[in-house]
Amino acid sequence: MIKVDQELSLLDVRGVTKSFAGVHALRGVDLDIRQGEVHCVLGQNGAGKSTLIKVLAGVHRPDAGTVTWLGEDVEIPTPEAAIELGIATMYQELDVVDGLTIAENIFLGHELSRAGFTRRSEAAQQTRELLQRLGHGDLSPHTEVGSLSAANKQIVSMARALSHDIKLIIMDEPSAVLDTEEVKNLFAVVHELTSAGIAVVYITHRLEEIRQIGDRITVLKDGRTTATGLAVADTPTSELIKLMTGREVANVFPPAVPVPADAATVLEVEHLGLAGIFEDVSFSVRAGEIVGLAGLVGSGRSEILETVYGARKSTAGSIRVGGKKMPRGSVAAAVKAGMGLSPEERKSQGLIMDEAIYVNVTLPSVSRFSKGGFLDERTERKVTGEQIEALELRPADPDRAAMTLSGGNQQKILLARWLVHGTRVLLLDEPTRGVDVGARAEIYALIRRLAEAGNAVVVVSSEIEEVLGLADTVLVIGDGRLLQTLPASQIDEHGVLDLVMKGTAA
Amino acid sequence: MSEQTSSQAGIRRILSGSVGRNVGLVVALLVIVAVGAITAPDTFTSVSNVLTILRAASITGVIAIGMTLVIITGGIDLSVGSVMGLASVVATLAAIQDLADQMHWIFIVLIALAVGFGAGLLNGLVIAYGKVVAFMATLAMLVAARGLAEILADRRTLQVKDRDFIEFMNIDLLGVDILIWIFAIVAALGWIVLNRTTFGRHTVAIGGNREAARLAGIQVKRHTMWVYAIAGLTAGIGAVMILGRTTAGTSTHGTLLELDVIAAVVVGGTLLIGGRGTMTGTVFGVLIFATLSNVFVQNNLSSSIQNVAKGVIIVVAVLLQQRFAKPTGRD
Numbered sequence: 001m002i003k004v005d006q007e008l009s010l011l012d013v014r015g016v017t018k019s020f021a022g023v024h025a026l027r028g029v030d031l032d033i034r035q036g037e038v039h040c041v042l043g044q045n046g047a048g049k050s051t052l053i054k055v056l057a058g059v060h061r062p063d064a065g066t067v068t069w070l071g072e073d074v075e076i077p078t079p080e081a082a083i084e085l086g087i088a089t090m091y092q093e094l095d096v097v098d099g100l101t102i103a104e105n106i107f108l109g110h111e112l113s114r115a116g117f118t119r120r121s122e123a124a125q126q127t128r129e130l131l132q133r134l135g136h137g138d139l140s141p142h143t144e145v146g147s148l149s150a151a152n153k154q155i156v157s158m159a160r161a162l163s164h165d166i167k168l169i170i171m172d173e174p175s176a177v178l179d180t181e182e183v184k185n186l187f188a189v190v191h192e193l194t195s196a197g198i199a200v201v202y203i204t205h206r207l208e209e210i211r212q213i214g215d216r217i218t219v220l221k222d223g224r225t226t227a228t229g230l231a232v233a234d235t236p237t238s239e240l241i242k243l244m245t246g247r248e249v250a251n252v253f254p255p256a257v258p259v260p261a262d263a264a265t266v267l268e269v270e271h272l273g274l275a276g277i278f279e280d281v282s283f284s285v286r287a288g289e290i291v292g293l294a295g296l297v298g299s300g301r302s303e304i305l306e307t308v309y310g311a312r313k314s315t316a317g318s319i320r321v322g323g324k325k326m327p328r329g330s331v332a333a334a335v336k337a338g339m340g341l342s343p344e345e346r347k348s349q350g351l352i353m354d355e356a357i358y359v360n361v362t363l364p365s366v367s368r369f370s371k372g373g374f375l376d377e378r379t380e381r382k383v384t385g386e387q388i389e390a391l392e393l394r395p396a397d398p399d400r401a402a403m404t405l406s407g408g409n410q411q412k413i414l415l416a417r418w419l420v421h422g423t424r425v426l427l428l429d430e431p432t433r434g435v436d437v438g439a440r441a442e443i444y445a446l447i448r449r450l451a452e453a454g455n456a457v458v459v460v461s462s463e464i465e466e467v468l469g470l471a472d473t474v475l476v477i478g479d480g481r482l483l484q485t486l487p488a489s490q491i492d493e494h495g496v497l498d499l500v501m502k503g504t505a506a
Numbered sequence: 507m508s509e510q511t512s513s514q515a516g517i518r519r520i521l522s523g524s525v526g527r528n529v530g531l532v533v534a535l536l537v538i539v540a541v542g543a544i545t546a547p548d549t550f551t552s553v554s555n556v557l558t559i560l561r562a563a564s565i566t567g568v569i570a571i572g573m574t575l576v577i578i579t580g581g582i583d584l585s586v587g588s589v590m591g592l593a594s595v596v597a598t599l600a601a602i603q604d605l606a607d608q609m610h611w612i613f614i615v616l617i618a619l620a621v622g623f624g625a626g627l628l629n630g631l632v633i634a635y636g637k638v639v640a641f642m643a644t645l646a647m648l649v650a651a652r653g654l655a656e657i658l659a660d661r662r663t664l665q666v667k668d669r670d671f672i673e674f675m676n677i678d679l680l681g682v683d684i685l686i687w688i689f690a691i692v693a694a695l696g697w698i699v700l701n702r703t704t705f706g707r708h709t710v711a712i713g714g715n716r717e718a719a720r721l722a723g724i725q726v727k728r729h730t731m732w733v734y735a736i737a738g739l740t741a742g743i744g745a746v747m748i749l750g751r752t753t754a755g756t757s758t759h760g761t762l763l764e765l766d767v768i769a770a771v772v773v774g775g776t777l778l779i780g781g782r783g784t785m786t787g788t789v790f791g792v793l794i795f796a797t798l799s800n801v802f803v804q805n806n807l808s809s810s811i812q813n814v815a816k817g818v819i820i821v822v823a824v825l826l827q828q829r830f831a832k833p834t835g836r837d
Binding site: 335349 | 701702703704705706707708710711714715717718719720721722723724725781782
């Protein structure tokens with residue numbers, strides 16, 4: 001058993017800055033990592049997490065600041081130098097080669113060889129040992145990586161890190177691609193690593209995960225460290241949100257407006273199911289009401305929303321909009337009936353990044369702005385201009401490419417899209433992911449306004465605080481089942497987590 | 507003074523227009539023209555030679571317009587050359603049946619267009635609804651259409667006997683042959699469809715972000731199918747044109763034409779990954795290759811050297827594309 005001195009400093013980063021073409025990505029980051037700890041780095045998108053990782057991985061060189069490794073000042077000019085020191089990095093887009101076997105991937109670049117011939121059996125043997133250490137002795141070294149799940153690809157990536165003599169492994173949002181069970185396995189592997197004396201830097205924006213595996217926390221905001229070395233056990237979630245966003249939780253959300261008693265039910269979901277993902281989900285949403293779906297990663301939140309929208313084909317149950325039954329799996333019918341979805345992934349599911357703001361705004365309604373199939377771009381620009389003004393979207397230029405906007409403004413494009421189209425049911429999946437402080441409050445206020453204008457709104461968020469702060473009614477989801485429906489005022493974050501724990505244990 | 511500023515504004519307007527965005531292509535074309543004018547001063551710059559270049563460009567050009575739409579969606583159509591061959595065979599076969607005498611030549615045209623459109627529609631069905639990769643689906647069509655054309659033609663060249671048709675296809679309008687007019691009209695229609703219609707907007711949206719288009723309620727599959735049908739239709743138009751030019755239908759018409767077409771589209775700035783492309787660029791791409799061939803012919807250089815030059819141009823164009831088309835997002 002390796003003796004782990006958790007008090008010993010492994011890596012000490014002081015005052016690191018980095019800018020790209022005049023844009024400051026890091027404005028002064030401090031971070032100290034102790035041996036064998038799980039150090040969570042929190043921050044919204046754009047806070048500088050990815051840049052920090054790349055500095056430590058030798059991809060970017062810092063403009064200023066010092067990096068101390070085991071008490072010595074070091075420079076990390078290349079990825080090879082990082083490995084040499086003992087720093088391995090697991091990126092979100094895993095750097096495994098699908099066409100090679102597990103063993104070939106693990107020894108890629110440092111193949112075991114004699115006189116130019118690879119020593120396959122020895123590589124296989126060492127691979128087996130590494131996989132064993134990670135609790136995945138069931139995987140064969142000769143399996144092609146392309147056939148593995150995302151979770152198992154992560155295992156391969158970690159095994160590769162372990163094949164070098166590493167002391168620190170950086171994981172960039174590793175849970176993003178995993179389901180609940182896989183996240184549990186991931187946590188088990190993280191424990192395995194730390195008990196062997198390896199420190200883990202765990203990047204995430206999911207506060208719920210930090211409670212489960214973190215030892216200490218560093219929070220980044222706008223390229224600066226706002227807090228470092230916070231003990232997980234002593235730091236309440238509201239404090240973390242404040243550090244990440246710079247404002248009190250209470251001030252972020254608009255006041256709830258009571259739904260009129262005579263408000264019509266717009267969306268009715270009955271016994272909805274999607275085989276293998278979720279089952280028997282029933283709820284209804286009235287005009288003016290905001291319903292929030294709360295649950296852990298992999299609980300089926302997003303899938304429920306996408307199925308309601310017809311982006312996934314339900315295998316059971318029914319969906320009615322304004323009393324009219326929707327056909328299964330037809331987005332076009334959903335849009336026609338007045339539904340709109342702001343999807344979870346803005347970049348890959350929401351926006352055409354290369355195209356102008358106005359093209360993105362009028363995407364579902366472009367036929368309405370045309371005469372006999374011919375576009376009327378003047379009107380499109382005018383209508384977009386009105387939304388830009390109403391939503392304070394910046395830059396205020398309809399011809400700007402979506403790519404050049406910040407996360408908050410990109411989110412506003414998606415909201416403007418459905419404002420222009422005119423909806424009765426608005427489905428919002430992670431409406432503030434990667435959105436910074438000021439814009440967050442603006443978007444919450446906007447969502448409330450959309451509800452007041454008569455929309456039935458359904459919000460999904462991985463941040464339970466957000467669901468509770470925004471919604472009138474909360475649906476607690478666990479393991480693909482609806483555990484409870486209750487008014488948001490009657491439950492807090494702990495209550496939700498309790499329900500989820502009990503519900504999934506049962 | 508004021509004259510100068512207005513001419514500056516004029517230059518600025520041109521540069522910000524579609525010609526300006528293709529400024530690299532304009533320069534490339536001018537360089538080739540300059541080389542031609544210098545190396546073959548007597549023949550190259552004559553009006554008749556310009557018409558020769560345009561005539562040579564016309565069939566590739568028409569099909570390249572359809573191909574541009576396909577490539578903007580992120581797809582590819584390898585079958586256009588052999589679909590053109592098949593359409594030429596079927597149309598001539600219909601015309602040499604006994605009925606031919608009573609049949610108006612317009613049926614030759616309609617049959618060729620229908621064969622092209624039908625083959626394209628089949629491509630679209632297999633790709634959009636059968637979820638077969640476009641490369642494979644159209645490769646299968648390439649092989650199958652060529653084979654079918656050989657069976658139908660019995661490997662013979664079929665003469666078009668309809669005098670009226672041949673006469674019509676050789677009409678000069680304002681001193682310009684009908685082939686060039688067809689190219690101009692198809693290019694103009696293509697430009698309008700891409701830039702001024704909801705169909706074009708949806709095409710760009712699907713290529714730019716298929717999932718976002720789907721979640722915005724656009725019927726991605728149906729749209730994709732129509733785009734391939736249009737590409738097939740342009741191959742059908744190409745068949746009519748080659749029937750007019752050669753007065754014969756044969757299964758070998760359009761052999762390897764797909765490569766010239768794709769090269770012209772890509773050199774014209776359309777991204778193979780989809781989402782971005784212009785009709786103006788495609789027209790320039792077609793003209794660059796046609797002019798280049800002409801310069802080589804004027805200087806009595808072999809087609810082998812010509813092919814090497816083409817290859818170089820394609821690689822350079824794609825290299826430049828990668829350099830300038832890189833998204834400017836963070837990291």
